[in-house]
């Protein structure tokens with residue numbers, strides 16, 4: 001059993017992982033230009049996040065400027081990167097990201 005992280009430490013850790021993931025995502029946006037929001041626990045997520053759960057937007061959509069996870073200290077949202085082909089295959093809707 002490790003030391004239990006405080007909410008703030010937990011948030012900073014998730015932020016660090018998220019920043020690293022985002023850097024990796026940016027390396028492959030030519031092939032995989034879509035990001036789908038994945039809400040891990042709706043009970044801890046904001047209603048706005050739940051509304052976007054399972055929907056995809058382009059990586060450069062302004063939405064991500066303010067909503068790239070971790071969005072709050074309690075939200076456990078994550079992002080999954082997809083190509084357009086994969087979205088179609090999985091039936092994942094693209095919202096307002098076509099332009």
Ligand SMILES: [Zn+2]
Nearest residue numbers: 049071075077
């Ligand atoms: Zn969230």
